[in-house]
Amino acid sequence: MSADAPQRSAALTATTLLGPATFVAALGVIGPMLYLLRYSFNQYDPRELMIETFTLKNYQAFFTNSYFLDAYLTTLRVGLFATAVCLVFGFPLAYVLARSTSRYKNLMIIAVVVPLFVGNAVRAAGWMSFLGSRGLLSVTLMNLGITSGPTDFMYSEGTVILGIIAVNLPYMVLSLQSVLEGINRNLEEAAYSMGARPLTMFRRILLPLALPGVAAGAILTFILAMNAYATPVLLGGPSFRMMAPLVYGQFQLNNWPAAAAIAFILMLTTLLLTMVVSAITRQKFRVT
Amino acid sequence: MSAAGDANALPIGRRLRRNAGRWTLNVGAAAAFIFILLPLIFVTWLSFYQQEIPSFPPTGYSTRWYAEAAANSRFIKAFVLSVQVGFIATAIGLLLALPASIALTRFSFKGRAVINNLLLMPLVIPGIVLGIALYVFQVEAENATDLPIMGSFAGLVFGHTLLVIPWALRLICASLVGFDRTLEEAAQNLGATAITAFRKVTIPAILPGVVAGGMFGFVSSIGNLELSLFLVVPGQTTLPIAILQNLEWKIDPTIAAISVLQILIIVGAMLVTDRFVRISRVV
Known part of the structure; x- marks a missing residue:
């Protein structure tokens, strides 16, 4: 019996166990993504729909067309702004949850988790009933005499940002909370006992230690904001344009090559900005 | 002090x-x-508004929209499809993820990290991008095989299975890492075969992780919108798509009642999951 027989049988077992899942994931992710990349170099034709060729026209068209560029810039703006707001508003809640010793803590965390899985369309419906011209906000402002007639708060960039913040806040809170949970409370007390003010303690102790969670949360919320679909469609209305609805719009027009190119531009932009953020965070760690 | x-x-x-x-x-x-x-x-x-047009303040309160929702055949059909797809995708996803998790936690081999990342990929790639990629792939697959793949139930289940695998994998791996393997060895020393030891000792110990993985997979399948948008055909839509299409047109208490039912299902699933694993430790 050779010495590497057990090793070989272990390799066989691992392959058998891992094989089916790997096959499904490869078939469902790698294959489709490669085809999508190939399609993005094809050419759209109104009569034949798609002509197989190799052209960069779809990418070129995107960056020279103001209709597409507007959507691109709006998406970046909304993504960055929503992420910044999520960071500022998520931190206090994450901190309170992480430091809580209440027996309702788990229930509170479930309350933060549940909205994550309730579809974005459902949450948009909630905002629609609140922000519409006959909604609670408009009627309250009228009753208070602040506005004279009904105001429609729907269909603006601000509304979309509001909706996206509400969608992404739980992700930020959970990312921050998991990191804050691991920071020893005595470090905070030590800073206080040496005379630090709360804000100084936050800036010099808590924030540097929580930086991995801040980076993880910011990256996650940014990716989700950039790729939001239901929120811009429902809260932004037909004339508001962001990238994900644009992909679907081009797809519905049967312009698959353009839709494929836009999908790749969206994904690469997200990936690039994500990598920049991780690189900066990593550098910060090495310095301090 | x-x-x-x-x-x-x-x-x-x-x-x-x-x-x-x-x-x-x-x-x-x-x-x-x-x-x-x-x-x-x-x-x-x-x-719970009484009037159909959602203007504030409501003229009164009523539960009739829930009856209305239950009688709406379009939403019932969408709901049934969502639940069917969710159950089947979760079952397949668990069957694939359980052995994969064992291999990933118990064997060290070259390319382990690569495979791990590949299996988690569907959670990383934006839904809209993966959705259109799957559509394009289905076009090519149908052209190549002449099988009715486009807009088929199997195609939809396949897409949702991709979503279930990462959730199941993450949670099952987490519970396998926390499992003390000497227990399994003890069972084998007492005469159990490897398979019996696994079935009688390991499976019960990691069951919470399996249940939680299945629950999270199911819930993310039920709520998925972006991927499904590209995989359904008119007349056969999932619940989130039916809700979206209705909302693009108008908002009324019926759609709100349907939304509440969806929320209740998810809250229920989360509370059940919480009995098996602390939610705060898995998300």
């Missing part, structure tokens, strides 16, 4: 400032908490 004792010894100015800081913190946290739940509260409120 207690921290509270020290705090009381601080000069009054600093103590006040610290209390003020604590208050600001708590108010900020409460505001964020309410903000997260606000849309769900509004939708639930709307579902």
